[in-house]
Amino acid sequence: xxxxxxxxxxxxxxxxxxxxxxxxxxxIIAAIGYLIYTSIGSTQQYFFTIQxxxxxxxxxxxxxxxxxxxxxxxxxxxxxxxxxxxxxxxxVPADQKEIDALGGLAVVLNVAVNDPTAARMEVIYIGVKPxxxxxxxxxxxxxxxxxxxxxxxxxxxxxxxxxxxGELPTQAAP
Amino acid sequence: xxxxxxxxxxxxxxxxALYASVAAxxxxxxxxxxxxxxxxxxxxxxxxxxxLASLAVIIMLVQGQYQVEYVSDVSSLAMPWYxxxxxxxxxxAGSLLFWSWLMSAFASAAMLRxxxxxxxxxxxxxxxxxxxxxxxILLCLFVENPFRRLWLSQATGxxxxxxxxxxxxxxxxPQDGRGLNPLLRHPGMIIHPxxxxxxxxxxxVPYAFAVAALITGRTDDEWIRTTRRWTLVGWLxxxxxxxxxxxxxYDVLGWGGYWGWDPVENAALLPWLTGTAFLHSVMIQxxxxxLKKWNMVLIILTYALVIFGTFLxxxxxxxxxxxxxxxxxxxxxxxxxxxxxxxxxSLLFWRWDSLxxxxxxxSLLSREAAFLLNNLLFLGIAFATLWGTIYPLISELxxxxxxxxxxxxxxxxNGPLLAILVLLMGIAPLxxxxxxxxxxxxxxxxxxxxxxxxTLILFYFLGAAHPVALGAYAITAFVxxxxxxxxxxxxxxxxxxxxxxxIALINLSARNRRRYGGYTIHLGVxxxxxxxxxxxxxxxxxxxxxxxxxxLSIGGFTLRFDSVALFPTNDNREVTRATVTVxxxxxxxxxxxxxxxDFFLDSGQPMTIPGVRSTFGEDFYVILVDWQPIGSxxxxxxxxxxxxxxxxxxxxxxxxxxxLVATWPDADEEKRYAAAPASTLATAGAD
Numbered sequence: 001x002x003x004x005x006x007x008x009x010x011x012x013x014x015x016x017x018x019x020x021x022x023x024x025x026x027x028i029i030a031a032i033g034y035l036i037y038t039s040i041g042s043t044q045q046y047f048f049t050i051q052x053x054x055x056x057x058x059x060x061x062x063x064x065x066x067x068x069x070x071x072x073x074x075x076x077x078x079x080x081x082x083x084x085x086x087x088x089x090x091x092v093p094a095d096q097k098e099i100d101a102l103g104g105l106a107v108v109l110n111v112a113v114n115d116p117t118a119a120r121m122e123v124i125y126i127g128v129k130p131x132x133x134x135x136x137x138x139x140x141x142x143x144x145x146x147x148x149x150x151x152x153x154x155x156x157x158x159x160x161x162x163x164x165x166g167e168l169p170t171q172a173a174p
Numbered sequence: 175x176x177x178x179x180x181x182x183x184x185x186x187x188x189x190x191a192l193y194a195s196v197a198a199x200x201x202x203x204x205x206x207x208x209x210x211x212x213x214x215x216x217x218x219x220x221x222x223x224x225x226l227a228s229l230a231v232i233i234m235l236v237q238g239q240y241q242v243e244y245v246s247d248v249s250s251l252a253m254p255w256y257x258x259x260x261x262x263x264x265x266x267a268g269s270l271l272f273w274s275w276l277m278s279a280f281a282s283a284a285m286l287r288x289x290x291x292x293x294x295x296x297x298x299x300x301x302x303x304x305x306x307x308x309x310x311i312l313l314c315l316f317v318e319n320p321f322r323r324l325w326l327s328q329a330t331g332x333x334x335x336x337x338x339x340x341x342x343x344x345x346x347x348p349q350d351g352r353g354l355n356p357l358l359r360h361p362g363m364i365i366h367p368x369x370x371x372x373x374x375x376x377x378x379v380p381y382a383f384a385v386a387a388l389i390t391g392r393t394d395d396e397w398i399r400t401t402r403r404w405t406l407v408g409w410l411x412x413x414x415x416x417x418x419x420x421x422x423x424y425d426v427l428g429w430g431g432y433w434g435w436d437p438v439e440n441a442a443l444l445p446w447l448t449g450t451a452f453l454h455s456v457m458i459q460x461x462x463x464x465l466k467k468w469n470m471v472l473i474i475l476t477y478a479l480v481i482f483g484t485f486l487x488x489x490x491x492x493x494x495x496x497x498x499x500x501x502x503x504x505x506x507x508x509x510x511x512x513x514x515x516x517x518x519x520s521l522l523f524w525r526w527d528s529l530x531x532x533x534x535x536x537s538l539l540s541r542e543a544a545f546l547l548n549n550l551l552f553l554g555i556a557f558a559t560l561w562g563t564i565y566p567l568i569s570e571l572x573x574x575x576x577x578x579x580x581x582x583x584x585x586x587x588n589g590p591l592l593a594i595l596v597l598l599m600g601i602a603p604l605x606x607x608x609x610x611x612x613x614x615x616x617x618x619x620x621x622x623x624x625x626x627x628x629t630l631i632l633f634y635f636l637g638a639a640h641p642v643a644l645g646a647y648a649i650t651a652f653v654x655x656x657x658x659x660x661x662x663x664x665x666x667x668x669x670x671x672x673x674x675x676x677i678a679l680i681n682l683s684a685r686n687r688r689r690y691g692g693y694t695i696h697l698g699v700x701x702x703x704x705x706x707x708x709x710x711x712x713x714x715x716x717x718x719x720x721x722x723x724x725x726l727s728i729g730g731f732t733l734r735f736d737s738v739a740l741f742p743t744n745d746n747r748e749v750t751r752a753t754v755t756v757x758x759x760x761x762x763x764x765x766x767x768x769x770x771x772d773f774f775l776d777s778g779q780p781m782t783i784p785g786v787r788s789t790f791g792e793d794f795y796v797i798l799v800d801w802q803p804i805g806s807x808x809x810x811x812x813x814x815x816x817x818x819x820x821x822x823x824x825x826x827x828x829x830x831x832x833x834l835v836a837t838w839p840d841a842d843e844e845k846r847y848a849a850a851p852a853s854t855l856a857t858a859g860a861d
Binding site for chain 2 (some may be wrong): 018020021024025028029032035036039040042043044045046047066078080081083094127128129131132142155
């Protein structure tokens with residue numbers, strides 16, 4: 001009898017030991033989850049196309065957003081003294097499938113730049129002009145749009161499809 | 175000729191891999207040894223075959239056979255021969271082939287080991303590694319084939335790539351290739367991808383053994399012991415790849431940093447995080463027979479993340495500075511990950527009961543509990559990183575709106591988690607197994623804690639008067655001292671036996687390679703942490719346009735712009751090279767630097783190379799941003815002062831050294847292992 005009690009006592013202690021690990025583990029997981037949740041909330045950034053940004057108008061003024069667009073070559077102005085870069089971008093679709101269907105990023109960028117009806121946006125960026133800043137490059141910008149429709153880019157990332165694969169050379173050997 | 179040979183070898187390798195996996199799966203359960211041996215031979219044969227295929231691509235690259243699409247994509251006449259060779263992994267098709275080659279090298283090496291202890295596992299190890307290999311060769315053959323040639327159609331006048339000659343077309347040979355992306359023409363980039371890939375494929379071996387253990391029901395610790403060194407080797411290369419990648423970014427990308435939480439960086443970090451958790455938690459299984467299911471989960475996750483990492487790097491689903499061209503391989507990768515993950519998890523549930531713990535966790539204050547917390551933190555960081563990486567895809571799926579998160583998110587979440595992890599790294603080795611007491615723990619901790627205080631005061635007066643920095647330095651210094659005290663304790667014990675300190679240290683580490691190798695890795699992390707904290711919290715930057723002779727000042731330094739020169743090179747670059755002189759606060763000349771900008775004429779792409787004056791205390795990092803055309807005198811510079819950044823690289827070296835110590839074969843251990851029957855190994859060799 002005494003032995004039985006002792007055994008069940010150990011079992012109770014053991015399951016109690018397990019319990020505190022499970023509770024402790026869940027608490028830690030909950031804390032990490034909460035940290036992720038609040039951090040996403042305070043740092044997330046909407047990814048808009050220029051078209052979408054224009055359509056939303058004043059409701060997005062001042063919001064931290066990410067926009068991508070095709071750089072219009074002749075609009076690039078760079079003041080090396082003030083490190084002030086101004087350029088215009090034309091709307092490109094954000095959806096990869098749509099881009100693929102239209103013939104790939106290089107084609108989409110080329111069409112966007114030459115399409116006068118595509119939505120356009122002026123951009124100002126204070127800082128070093130990126131190496132790849134040129135016409136028909138894709139600019140991916142983080143920043144906000146002001147009430148005049150000027151986009152203030154805090155970061156500027158350039159993507160040039162032609163420097164990677166996928167395009168065939170045009171010069172043939174005889 | 176070369177092309178035919180290469181393509182045939184690639185095809186044969188695919189056939190071998192398929193045959194090996196099918197034969198092994200059929201013969202395994204029936205114990206048909208002749209067939210298993212045949213499968214094994216086929217698996218070994220994949221390596222010479224893929225070597226031939228890779229050599230064929232390299233020969234075509236070096237010879238400049240530009241009618242081959244891949245060759246004209248990634249090489250050009252102006253490139254030096256060594257860059258042509260490394261162009262093998264400069265593009266998508268080639269790097270898939272290279273990945274397959276490394277995978278087959280690891281798989282063949284695993285096949286050639288002695289199998290007398292665990293022969294029953296062999297057919298399934300063959301099957302898993304060969305299915306993985308077959309998948310990659312499949313991509314290479316049918317989706318991204320490096321042997322495709324360019325054909326000019328007579329009818330339409332269009333040039334299209336194809337493996338075989340289409341009707342009415344002639345071979346099209348461009349005069350020159352487009353050349354390797356200039357950003358990839360850097361020593362760091364030449365060795366970074368191979369290291370990363372070696373790390374990736376290294377983890378396939380322990381995964382294959384784990385699955386084999388699940389299938390055969392040999393769910394004891396055998397698979398962990400067998401693969402311990404494989405795991406460490408994979409982990410070593412993955413760590414090296416991550417460090418080299420950071421160094422490359424710092425030297426070439428010209429933004430003054432080394433880690434940007436870019437999706438592709440995250441892709442390589444994810445399997446490292448779960449792999450590191452795995453390396454730690456297998457120690458509990460070996461020592462205490464616990465966490466068996468958990469270890470299975472970790473290695474399955476690591477394998478899935480390895481494939482996912484390759485997929486992210488190679489598919490361009492997420493926009494990234496690394497993103498290669500879009501390609502059709504995405505869905506295939508996704509399908510492969512889904513299928514392997516589902517099968518592995520099903521096997522795990524099937525063997526669930528046989529993976530029960532042999533012992534119970536006793537106390538929250540025990541080494542086991544500390545390891546458990548370590549695992550939770552590693553997985554927490556991995557999950558947070560994964561979540562942030564795929565968040566744009568998830569948000570688009572759920573809300574139709576693409577939402578991204580950037581470095582602030584990762585810093586906010588992973589910063590505190592990493593700080594706790596580092597603290598744990600210092601305390602955990604002091605906690606006893608089973609049940610520790612606060613009293614014994616504080617006895618071990620008071621000296622490191624006491625040493626931390628003067629260190630902090632020193633840092634305060636050196637300029638680190640920032641609450642977050644002081645907190646972070648406090649943790650790091652404390653952990654550094656506790657780790658050193660572990661070395662000191664062992665050395666003192668040996669010195670009592672009459673050894674001098676150096677001999678004591680060497681003997682101590684040599685006798686317990688795993689333990690003291692591990693502590694050395696911990697020290698490396700401490701040193702890196704000092705560097706990361708310093709370079710993140712105290713980086714200063716400025717930019718200015720200077721006329722010749724003008725100066726700018728930053729952080730006690732003065733920079734004078736002297737001249738700028740423009741000259742072409744014989745490998746088709748146009749170099750703009752500025753000369754600047756740097757003075758310290760007392761006006762003494764300390765360095766002449768040459769930040770430059772190389773313009774690659776063949777690809778029309780410039781590349782910025784910083785001028786760096788590197789000392790132990792800080793890096794003075796100058797980028798030439800812009801300059802006026804010849805005749806005028808102005809140039810724009812961006813200058814960073816990065817304090818303690820060299821500790822990141824120094825810590826990296828210590829880290830790698832520690833991993834080498836832990837991985838290095840131990841003759842005594844091997845003998846014990848070979849002599850002992852499997853059942854008595856339950857507690858040997860682990861700490």
